[in-house]
Amino acid sequence: MKTICIIPARSGSTRIPNKNIKLFHGKPIIAYSIENALNSKLFDDIYVSTDSGVASNIALSYGINVIVRPPELAVNEIGTQDVLRHACIHLGLANDDLVMGMYATCPLLPLDAIIHSYAEYLASDKAYCQTSKYKYKPGEVVAVTNLFEDIGALYWGLAAYFKGELPLKNNTCHYVLEDKYCCDINTPEDWTRAEQMYEELDGH
Numbered sequence: 558m559k560t561i562c563i564i565p566a567r568s569g570s571t572r573i574p575n576k577n578i579k580l581f582h583g584k585p586i587i588a589y590s591i592e593n594a595l596n597s598k599l600f601d602d603i604y605v606s607t608d609s610g611v612a613s614n615i616a617l618s619y620g621i622n623v624i625v626r627p628p629e630l631a632v633n634e635i636g637t638q639d640v641l642r643h644a645c646i647h648l649g650l651a652n653d654d655l656v657m658g659m660y661a662t663c664p665l666l667p668l669d670a671i672i673h674s675y676a677e678y679l680a681s682d683k684a685y686c687q688t689s690k691y692k693y694k695p696g697e698v699v700a701v702t703n704l705f706e707d708i709g710a711l712y713w714g715l716a717a718y719f720k721g722e723l724p725l726k727n728n729t730c731h732y733v734l735e736d737k738y739c740c741d742i743n744t745p746e747d748w749t750r751a752e753q754m755y756e757e758l759d760g761h
Contacts, residue, residue, distance in 0.1 A: 559601040559654045561716075562594045563624075564616075565640040566661040567631040568609035572744050577661040578611045579748075582755055586742075587612060589664035591619050597671045600657070606644050612661075624648070637712070638719060645716040652717035662742045663710040665754055666734075671711065674732035678713040681730040684723055685714040689731040690739045705731045709741035 566587050570576035578585045587605070594603045605616035606624040608631040613623045624644055629635075641658045650656065657671070670688055678686035689705040712725070737758065740751040 559650070560599055560657070561648070561650065561654060562600045562603040562657045562659060563641055563644045564590050564594070564603070564605045564659050564661050565626075565637055566605050566607040566609060566612040567626065567640075568607065568612065569631055569633070571633070573742070573748055575611075576742070576748075577607075578609065578615065581664050581748075582752065585615050586664055587615055587661040588619075589666070590659050590661050591616065591621055593666060593668050593671055594657075594659060595619065595621075596668055597675075599671065599675060604644060604648070605661075606640055638722070638725070641712075641714075641719045642722060645719045650716035650720075652715065652720070654716040655713065656716050656719060657711055657713050658719075659711040660709050663708075665738045665740055665751060665758065666710050667738055670732065670734060670738070674711065674713060677730060677732045683730040684718045684728040685712055685725055686730045686732055687712045687725065689733055690736055691733060705733070707741070708734065708739040709743075710734075710739075 566577040577587050604622045604624050606626050607613055608626045616623050624647055630640060630643055637658055674686055674688055688708055688710040690708050692704060692706040740754055742748055742751050
């Protein structure tokens with residue numbers, strides 16, 4: 558069994574142009590994900606799946622492999638699971654190979670989250686594990702099925718599940734992060750907030 562990291566990074570972001578390669582506190586935002594993957598020491602191979610020449614060059618500068626993403630998988634309608642499925646098939650991964658898909662835009666993610674979510678997944682009986690935050694505030698009454706919010710950071714799963722298009726819903730355990738590490742970056746306002754949150758983190 559191999560352990561593989563795949564970082565999707567398409568070029569066509571509309572709300573934040575060139576989002577995946579835009580400078581975030583002095584370096585391309587995708588660099589934070591690449592560095593976390595490298596520093597975790599968990600992976601046999603790390604790949605960036607992209608249709609962007611600039612993202613490819615950034616990956617190659619770190620010694621990271623590149624999967625050239627076909628145009629039909631580089632549009633808004635295509636989700637992360639579709640990209641991971643393509644990567645698993647393209648790479649010829651065995652069904653029992655363990656895959657982590659990590660967003661190119663999660664600079665707040667602490668390195669420990671990769672390591673601990675990996676352990677959480679191995680200890681779980683679920684098909685996937687994702688980083689999440691609690692969706693409710695203390696004291697709120699909420700439905701049991703609505704406790705978590707995806708923070709747009711990472712997902713673990715066997716290649717078999719990604720290749721077979723097994724849905725995340727009802728098949729996922731959650732590694733919960735503190736709010737200070739959580740900002741799903743989709744809009745310019747999200748980007749500004751993430752930059753402020755990054756400055757507030759200990760050590761920055």
